[in-house]
Amino acid sequence: MRLKSILILLVILLALGGYFYYAYVMPRPVVKPEPKVPVWSVDVAVLRQVTIKLPREQKGQTFVMEGEGENATWYFDGAGRSAVDKNRWGGIPVLVSQPRPERIIAENATAEKLAAFGLTQPLMEITLTMENKDSLRITIGDKTPDGHAFYAQVPGSTNVATVDITWYQVIERLVREPPYAQP
Numbered sequence: 001m002r003l004k005s006i007l008i009l010l011v012i013l014l015a016l017g018g019y020f021y022y023a024y025v026m027p028r029p030v031v032k033p034e035p036k037v038p039v040w041s042v043d044v045a046v047l048r049q050v051t052i053k054l055p056r057e058q059k060g061q062t063f064v065m066e067g068e069g070e071n072a073t074w075y076f077d078g079a080g081r082s083a084v085d086k087n088r089w090g091g092i093p094v095l096v097s098q099p100r101p102e103r104i105i106a107e108n109a110t111a112e113k114l115a116a117f118g119l120t121q122p123l124m125e126i127t128l129t130m131e132n133k134d135s136l137r138i139t140i141g142d143k144t145p146d147g148h149a150f151y152a153q154v155p156g157s158t159n160v161a162t163v164d165i166t167w168y169q170v171i172e173r174l175v176r177e178p179p180y181a182q183p
Helices: 002-025 092-097 111-116 163-178
Strands: 047-054 059-066 073-076 101-106 124-130 137-141 149-153 160-162
Touching: 002 137, 047 092, 059 163, 092 101, 092 124, 101 149, 124 163, 149 163, 160 163
Parallel strands: none
Antiparallel strands: 047 059, 047 124, 059 073, 101 160, 124 137, 137 149, 149 160
């Protein structure tokens, strides 16, 4: 009887030792997160116009760049051509030209899927026009269920990604609270 008890305790000890080794000592493979690639990418140096529309609210704003190199300045498009507030505008061209997606939601989404993501009647449309007059149209749909991102249709495709809510809010603010330069 005593030998049987010792063997049972030995088996339990070996099982606990194996568990401890597997759970705490055994090296785990390092999983590198996939690098986030831009949903779209435009060279900021060739960007000449940014148009932001909020179609559901029938609001919008267009900004144009005039000049070259260090003399380049962004203005509101319109009769007055007033300059933008450089403090608020500083990183906007980079922000609109190369956002990082949180993740790709759907590839080759059907028309029904695009509608489900709010992309057939978008919250926001952004048109980026380059110096060669090529343009890129970006469509931003509804907010994700968790409220931390918005759906974005990858330009030139039916792929759908998500972009961070703060990215959307910064771009939306350009229309709601235009960055007029202080006199």
